[in-house]
Amino acid sequence: MSAGSDVALRVEDLRVGFDTREGLVQAVDGISYAVAPGRTLGIVGESGSGKTVAAMTAMGLTRGPRTRVSGRVLLDGENLLAASSGRLQELRGDAIAMVFQDPLSALHPLLRVGDQIEEAVRAHRSGVSRAAARARTLELLELVAIPNAAQRVGAYPHELSGGMRQRAMIAIALANDPRVLIADEPTTALDVTVQAQILALLRTLRDELGMAMVLITHDLGVVAETADEIAVMYAGRIVEHAPAAELFAHPQHPYTWGLLRSVPRLDAPVGAELVPIPGRPPSLIDPPSGCRFHPRCPYVRERHRTVDPALESLAGAGAVGHRVACLLPEAERQAIWAGLTSGAAAASQAAPAVAENTSPDDGPGAGRASEERPA
Amino acid sequence: MAAYVLRRVLWGLVLLVLVSLLTFVVFYVLPSADPAQLRAGRNASPATLAQIRDSLGLDRPLTAQYWTFLSQVAFHANLGYSYFSQAPVGSLLVDRLPATISLTLGAIVIWVLVAVPLGVVAATRRGTWVDKLTTGGALLGISAPVYWLGLVALYLFADDIGIWPLFPGAGSYVPFTDDPWQWFTSLILPWIVLASTFTAVYARLLRGNMIEVLSEDYVRTARAKGLSERRVVWRHGLRAAVTPLVTLAGLDIGLLLGGAVLTETVFGIPGIGRLNYEAIVHADYPVIQGTVLLAACFVIVANIAVDVAYAYLDPRVRTA
Numbered sequence: 001m002s003a004g005s006d007v008a009l010r011v012e013d014l015r016v017g018f019d020t021r022e023g024l025v026q027a028v029d030g031i032s033y034a035v036a037p038g039r040t041l042g043i044v045g046e047s048g049s050g051k052t053v054a055a056m057t058a059m060g061l062t063r064g065p066r067t068r069v070s071g072r073v074l075l076d077g078e079n080l081l082a083a084s085s086g087r088l089q090e091l092r093g094d095a096i097a098m099v100f101q102d103p104l105s106a107l108h109p110l111l112r113v114g115d116q117i118e119e120a121v122r123a124h125r126s127g128v129s130r131a132a133a134r135a136r137t138l139e140l141l142e143l144v145a146i147p148n149a150a151q152r153v154g155a156y157p158h159e160l161s162g163g164m165r166q167r168a169m170i171a172i173a174l175a176n177d178p179r180v181l182i183a184d185e186p187t188t189a190l191d192v193t194v195q196a197q198i199l200a201l202l203r204t205l206r207d208e209l210g211m212a213m214v215l216i217t218h219d220l221g222v223v224a225e226t227a228d229e230i231a232v233m234y235a236g237r238i239v240e241h242a243p244a245a246e247l248f249a250h251p252q253h254p255y256t257w258g259l260l261r262s263v264p265r266l267d268a269p270v271g272a273e274l275v276p277i278p279g280r281p282p283s284l285i286d287p288p289s290g291c292r293f294h295p296r297c298p299y300v301r302e303r304h305r306t307v308d309p310a311l312e313s314l315a316g317a318g319a320v321g322h323r324v325a326c327l328l329p330e331a332e333r334q335a336i337w338a339g340l341t342s343g344a345a346a347a348s349q350a351a352p353a354v355a356e357n358t359s360p361d362d363g364p365g366a367g368r369a370s371e372e373r374p375a
Numbered sequence: 376m377a378a379y380v381l382r383r384v385l386w387g388l389v390l391l392v393l394v395s396l397l398t399f400v401v402f403y404v405l406p407s408a409d410p411a412q413l414r415a416g417r418n419a420s421p422a423t424l425a426q427i428r429d430s431l432g433l434d435r436p437l438t439a440q441y442w443t444f445l446s447q448v449a450f451h452a453n454l455g456y457s458y459f460s461q462a463p464v465g466s467l468l469v470d471r472l473p474a475t476i477s478l479t480l481g482a483i484v485i486w487v488l489v490a491v492p493l494g495v496v497a498a499t500r501r502g503t504w505v506d507k508l509t510t511g512g513a514l515l516g517i518s519a520p521v522y523w524l525g526l527v528a529l530y531l532f533a534d535d536i537g538i539w540p541l542f543p544g545a546g547s548y549v550p551f552t553d554d555p556w557q558w559f560t561s562l563i564l565p566w567i568v569l570a571s572t573f574t575a576v577y578a579r580l581l582r583g584n585m586i587e588v589l590s591e592d593y594v595r596t597a598r599a600k601g602l603s604e605r606r607v608v609w610r611h612g613l614r615a616a617v618t619p620l621v622t623l624a625g626l627d628i629g630l631l632l633g634g635a636v637l638t639e640t641v642f643g644i645p646g647i648g649r650l651n652y653e654a655i656v657h658a659d660y661p662v663i664q665g666t667v668l669l670a671a672c673f674v675i676v677a678n679i680a681v682d683v684a685y686a687y688l689d690p691r692v693r694t695a
Contacts, residue, residue, distance in 0.1 A: 110615055
C-alpha cells in the first residue's frame with residue numbers, strides 16, 4: 001500500500017454486522033485500507049455494498065445494541081472502535097469529520113445555517129467566545145466559497161440552493177480542521193454542474209488543509225479526477241483496490257468492468273450484450289457461497305460457486321498496489337477486458353478457457369465454503 | 376403576515392355569527408325545557424306564563440328574536456340577561472372566567488412539565504422500564520374518563536371524604552385575589568386530573584415524533600459534529616419533534632379555556648364550563664349562547680395564534 005509511513009486513517013479487517021429479526025446482516029465483511037494526509041481514497045460500490053456503513057462505523061455512528069463490530073479503525077494510531085463514547089465525541093467533528101449525501105436532510109431544517117456551523121466550532125473549543133465562534137463561522141463560509149457569507153449565516157437550509165447547502169455541510173465538517181474527512185456521496189443529490197464544483201472544492205480543501213479524504217460514491221466518474229486510489233466494494237468486501245490511473249487502465253474484476261461499462265455512452269450499440277451488471281446486490285444475511293459476485297458474473301465457472309477468492313496482489317510489474325479478489329486467471333481477465341474494450345463484447349464470454357490448476361485458495365472466508373473441485 | 380391575520384380574524388367573526396345562529400336554532404328546535412315554564416313554577420296560570428313570555432320576548436317571531444340578540448351584541452356589546460338570575464350574561468362570564476383560566480393554566484404547566492421529559496426519555500430509552508411505564512401509564516391516562524378520575528382523586532385525597540386527606544376537596548375553590556394559598560391548594564387535584572389525559576396524549580405523541588426525528592439525517596449530522604448526546608436529543612431532536620405538537624396544544628388550550636365542563640363540575644369549580652352546564656339545566660338561553668360564543672372565540676383565537684406561532688417555529692412555513 002502507498003505511503004506507509006504517514007497514515008492518517010487506517011482500517012484493518014473491519015467487520016460490521018447488524019442483528020435483525022431475519023438474522024445477522026453482515027454489511028461489512030473484513031475490509032482494510034489506509035489513507036495518508038493530502039491523499040484521497042475513493043470507495044466505489046452499489047448501494048448496499050457496505051461503503052456507507054463502513055464509514056459511519058469509523059465515526060462511531062453505528063454503535064448500538066444490535067451492532068456487531070470487529071477489526072480496527074486507527075485514527076493517527078488510536079483505535080476508534082475501542083474508544084469510549086466520550087472520547088469518540090471529542091474526536092468526531094474535530095479530528096475526523098464527515099460530509100453526508102443529501103444536505104437538505106442532513107442539515108437541521110429549523111436551525112439557521114450559521115448556528116449549525118457555529119455549534120460545530122463551539123463543540124470542540126470549550127473556551128471560545130460567541131464572537132470568536134461567529135468569526136470562525138464566517139471564515140468557514142468563505143473557505144467553502146459561499147458568497148455573501150455575512151448574510152448567509154442567518155439563512156435557513158431551505159433558503160439555500162443545493163450546492164450552497166452542501167458547501168455549508170462541508171463548512172460544518174471543516175469547522176475544526178479535521179485530519180480525516182469522509183465524504184459520503186457528497187455530490188449525488190446535486191446537479192451535474194454543481195457536482196463538479198463541489199468536487200473541485202473538496203480537492204482544493206484537501207490540498208490546502210492536508211486532510212486525508214475518503215470519498216464514497218457509486219459513480220466511478222466522481223472519483224476519477226479526485227481519488228488517488230480506488231477501492232471497489234461489493235457485498236461488504238473490497239473486490240479490487242488500485243491506484244486510480246491503474247484501475248481505469250487495467251481493471252481486473254468483472255464487477256469493476258460492470259461499473260466502468262455502466263457509464264452511459266451515446267455510441268453504445270443498442271441491445272448489445274453490454275447490459276452493465278445484471279441482477280441485484282446479494283442478500284447480506286445469506287450471501288452467495290464462493291465468490292460473492294458469481295450469481296451476477298458472466299464469466300462464472302463451477303469452481304467459483306464454492307471457492308471464496310482472497311484479495312491478492314497482481315503479479316505484473318507496473319501494477320504496484322493493484323489487488324483483486326477474482327478467481328479468473330490473470331491472463332484470461334486481461335483478454336476479456338481487451339475484448340470488452342475493443343467492442344467485441346461477446347468474444348470471450350462463451351469460450352470456456354480450460355481451467356488451469358487452481359491456485360491455493362486461502363481467502364479469509366474460504367473456510368465456510370466446502371471446496372469442491374470439478375474433476 | 377398582518378394581512379393574513381386580519382383575513383383570519385374576519386373569517387373568525389363570520390364563524391362566530393354562524394355559531395350563534397346554530398346555537399339559537401338548536402335551542403328552539405330542541406329546547407332542554409320551556410324557559411317560561413321553569414321560571415313560573417309548576418302550577419302557574421296561563422296568564423302568568425304569557426306575561427313571562429312577553430317580558431322575555433319569547434312570544435316574538437324567531438327571526439326578530441335572533442336579530443335583537445345579534446344587534447345587541449354587535450352594537451352594544453350586550454349579550455343579554457340570564458333568564459334565571461336576571462344578571463347580565465357578560466358579567467356572568469367575566470365572573471366565571473378567572474376560575475377557568477386558573478384551572479387551564481395550571482393544567483398546562485403540569486402537562487408540559489411532565490409530558491415533555493416523559494416523551495423524550497421514553498423515546499431515547501425505547502424498550503426499557505421507563506418507556507414501558509410511560510406508554511402503559513399513558514394508555515391508562517387516555518382511557519380513564521376525567522369524571523371518573525376526578526371522583527377517584529377526591530375519594531383518595533380530598534380532605535373531607537378522602538382516605539388520605541391531603542388536599543382540599545370539591546367546592547373549595549376561592550379566587551386567587553381572595554386567598555392565593557387556598558386558591559393554589561384547592562386547584563391541585565383538579566389540575567392533576569385535568570392534566571392527566573393531556574399528559575398521556577402528549578407524552579405518547581412526543582415519544583413517537585421523537586423516535587422518528589432521532590433517525591433523521593440531521594440528528595446523525597449533530598452526532599457527527601461531536602455534540603454531546605444530551606445536546607443532540609434536547610436541542611436538535613426535541614426542537615423538531617415538539618414543533619408539530621405546539622399546534623395541537625394551542626387548539627387544546629383554546630378548547631379548555633372554553634370551559635372544562637367535567638372537571639369543573641366534579642370539583643365544583645365556578646368556571647365557564649360549569650356555567651354552561653347550569654345554563655343548559657335551567658334552559659337559560661342567553662347564558663348558553665354566551666358561553667358557547669366565548670368558547671368559540673377561544674377556539675378561533677387559538678387557531679389563529681397557532682398558525683402564527685407555527686410560522687415562527689418552522690421557518691419553512693414562513694416562506695411557503
